[in-house]
Amino acid sequence: MTILVLADHRDGMLAGTVSRVVTAAQEIGGAIDILVAGRDCGAIAAAAAEIAGVNRVLCADDPRYEHGPAERIADLLVSLAPGYDVLMAPAGSAGKAIMPRAAAMLDVMQVSEIVAVRGPDRFDRRIYAGNAILTVEAQDARKVLTVRASAFVDAGRGPAAPVQALAPLDGPALSSFVSLEASHSDRPDLTTARVVVSGGRALRSKAGFAELILPLADKLGAAVGASRAAVDAGFVGNDVQVGQTGRIVAPDLYIACGISGAIQHLAGMKDSRVIVAINNDAQAPIMQLADFALVADIFEALPELTRKL
Amino acid sequence: MSLKIIVPVKRVIEASVRIRLRSDGGGPDMANAKMAMNPFDEIALEEAVRLREQGLADDVLAVSIGPQAAQETLRTALALGADRALLVETGAAIEPLAIARILAAIIAEEGAQLVLMGKLSIDEDNNQTGPMLAGFLGWGQAGCASGIVVSHNTARVTCETDGGLETLDVPLPAVITADLRLNEPRYPSLPNIMKARKKPLETRALDAFGIDTAPRLKRIEVREPPERQAGLVVETVDDLIARLRDADLIPAGSAAQ
Numbered sequence: 001m002t003i004l005v006l007a008d009h010r011d012g013m014l015a016g017t018v019s020r021v022v023t024a025a026q027e028i029g030g031a032i033d034i035l036v037a038g039r040d041c042g043a044i045a046a047a048a049a050e051i052a053g054v055n056r057v058l059c060a061d062d063p064r065y066e067h068g069p070a071e072r073i074a075d076l077l078v079s080l081a082p083g084y085d086v087l088m089a090p091a092g093s094a095g096k097a098i099m100p101r102a103a104a105m106l107d108v109m110q111v112s113e114i115v116a117v118r119g120p121d122r123f124d125r126r127i128y129a130g131n132a133i134l135t136v137e138a139q140d141a142r143k144v145l146t147v148r149a150s151a152f153v154d155a156g157r158g159p160a161a162p163v164q165a166l167a168p169l170d171g172p173a174l175s176s177f178v179s180l181e182a183s184h185s186d187r188p189d190l191t192t193a194r195v196v197v198s199g200g201r202a203l204r205s206k207a208g209f210a211e212l213i214l215p216l217a218d219k220l221g222a223a224v225g226a227s228r229a230a231v232d233a234g235f236v237g238n239d240v241q242v243g244q245t246g247r248i249v250a251p252d253l254y255i256a257c258g259i260s261g262a263i264q265h266l267a268g269m270k271d272s273r274v275i276v277a278i279n280n281d282a283q284a285p286i287m288q289l290a291d292f293a294l295v296a297d298i299f300e301a302l303p304e305l306t307r308k309l
Numbered sequence: 310m311s312l313k314i315i316v317p318v319k320r321v322i323e324a325s326v327r328i329r330l331r332s333d334g335g336g337p338d339m340a341n342a343k344m345a346m347n348p349f350d351e352i353a354l355e356e357a358v359r360l361r362e363q364g365l366a367d368d369v370l371a372v373s374i375g376p377q378a379a380q381e382t383l384r385t386a387l388a389l390g391a392d393r394a395l396l397v398e399t400g401a402a403i404e405p406l407a408i409a410r411i412l413a414a415i416i417a418e419e420g421a422q423l424v425l426m427g428k429l430s431i432d433e434d435n436n437q438t439g440p441m442l443a444g445f446l447g448w449g450q451a452g453c454a455s456g457i458v459v460s461h462n463t464a465r466v467t468c469e470t471d472g473g474l475e476t477l478d479v480p481l482p483a484v485i486t487a488d489l490r491l492n493e494p495r496y497p498s499l500p501n502i503m504k505a506r507k508k509p510l511e512t513r514a515l516d517a518f519g520i521d522t523a524p525r526l527k528r529i530e531v532r533e534p535p536e537r538q539a540g541l542v543v544e545t546v547d548d549l550i551a552r553l554r555d556a557d558l559i560p561a562g563s564a565a566q
């Protein structure tokens with residue numbers, strides 16, 4: 001079997017999710033190539049080449065691929081598809097835009113966000129906001145998969161695989177990049193972080209979120225997450241929303257502060273190893289699910305916790 | 310400028326319902342479940358209706374591919390402001406790839422220039438039909454929209470991404486998928502519900518399209534995820550810290566003082 005993994009990257013860095021997708025690819029079995037498309041992406045390709053188990057990195061370094069236009073990258077994948085049995089990518093925002101487009105062009109039914117590999121054609125995925133596991137067998141000759149990175153471990157580093165330059169494809173530009181309102185942060189990436197501290201509506205304001213959640217996250221070297229209510233209210237950016245329609249995380253430790261635990265939020269964090277919930281309502285759904293539930297007012301408990309760590 | 314907009318809508322189990330699985334491994338028990346329009350589709354529809362209200366579109370067609378009961382969802386769409394509705398009736402569960410292909414055929418017939426649709430449906434959580442449709446049509450796409458401004462045959466779309474808010478210009482025709490923060494959908498008013506009864510709702514049989522909708526994914530099993538073990542109520546912050554330290558979850562040396 002031959003497998004092509006589309007790399008995700010941002011700010012000149014390879015996304016941590018890619019080496020987890022390589023693990024999923026290894027479970028499927030076969031020669032694993034990685035495709036890096038972007039502008040000035042040589043360093044990203046070099047980083048991808050050092051993921052253990054990678055056979056070769058294809059690098060399409062061209063202004064046309066800057067900002068990752070979904071249409072052009074799907075075209076590139078389709079042009080490479082004849083050489084591969086499986087095309088896969090992390091189920092981040094890029095993979096979710098590019099892979100289904102390529103799948104349709106290849107007349108393949110994508111298997112979205114797999115969480116386990118049961119065999120070369122058999123995969124598990126979560127449906128109904130994580131409340132059921134569906135096992136499917138993909139019957140198309142070629143497979144297109146997106147992978148929920150939080151469900152696989154990092155493949156680790158190995159000797160550098162060769163990097164091969166790829167000529168860009170001509171073709172119409174469809175969507176074009178205008179701007180990015182990026183959220184810069186020195187904290188670990190949410191999807192792959194070991195510890196996540198999340199805040200909900202109870203934080204009351206952007207200032208409340210900044211004063212209670214961020215210092216605790218800093219103390220723990222944790223990524224910051226949030227409920228939809230906290231994002232809707234503007235306490236924090238959209239890119240940290242955890243849940244069915246946000247990011248899916250499975251850290252060793254998830255600390256939910258002032259979050260009720262709606263089905264859609266649980267969908268994004270239920271597979272965390274240990275869940276701590278701090279809530280003044282002992283009956284909140286998240287308190288039933290938590291490994292450690294602290295019934296307390298977050299405005300008192302969080303400063304105390306941060307101070308004592 | 311006047312656009313023809315198509316909004317695909319799906320009937321799903323209502324978002325707040327905690328599903329129950331059938332004992333035969335076939336999936337959730339739909340028999341008594343409360344059904345509703347997929348929330349993301351409702352947001353896409355609201356956006357389409359607003360574009361028409363701003364004079365930027367002159368026709369909004371809501372399309373559902375599903376059982377006869379989806380007529381109810383389409384009536385809701387009409388009450389929310391769609392001009393017309395089309396049900397492609399089938400009792401079978403159709404995969405996104407075939408849904409996208411049927412939608413592409415309808416778009417070709419209708420000569421629509423814009424498709425506004427939900428980024429995912431909350432039942433199967435696939436997150437793929439929009440880009441698939443754009444791929445079939447060879448159109449531009451923008452996903453997870455939290456803002457759309459249409460002018461001069463271009464849509465300027467703000468997309469929610471893992472890296473923040475990305476703004477794209479997409480030439481029309483295009484497929485745009487809606488995220489939760491795009492708008493706050495209205496409720497259907499009583500007069501609009503009455504009016505919706507008189508709006509055209511066409512039903513066509515799936516067979517009439519001559520599209521192969523045989524599933525490509527064989528569904529082996531649907532089962533419950535593993536239950537989490539019941540947890541522990543801790544009384545104090547010190548107690549919490551001690552337990553996290555015991556479990557090696559917080560750095561050694563961090564101790565309650």
Ligand SMILES: Cc1cc2nc3c(=O)[nH]c(=O)nc-3n(C[C@H](O)[C@H](O)[C@H](O)COP(=O)(O)OP(=O)(O)OC[C@H]3O[C@@H](n4cnc5c(N)ncnc54)[C@H](O)[C@@H]3O)c2cc1C
Pocket residue numbers: 199200201202226227228229230241242243244245246247257258259260261262263264265268278279280281284296297298299324348349431489
């Ligand atoms: C289609 C759809 C998709 C969705 N997707 C997502 C998603 O991806 N992610 C997501 O998170 N949500 C999502 N939601 C929204 C979800 O249903 C909930 O509305 C949301 O998660 C609630 O956020 P919350 O827990 O912060 O707020 P609330 O539900 O209001 O909970 C606040 C909690 O804080 C507690 N509290 C209040 N004050 C204090 C205090 N001083 N000290 C301690 N505790 C306090 C309360 O007891 C309560 O439990 C989605 C909804 C829909 C319909």
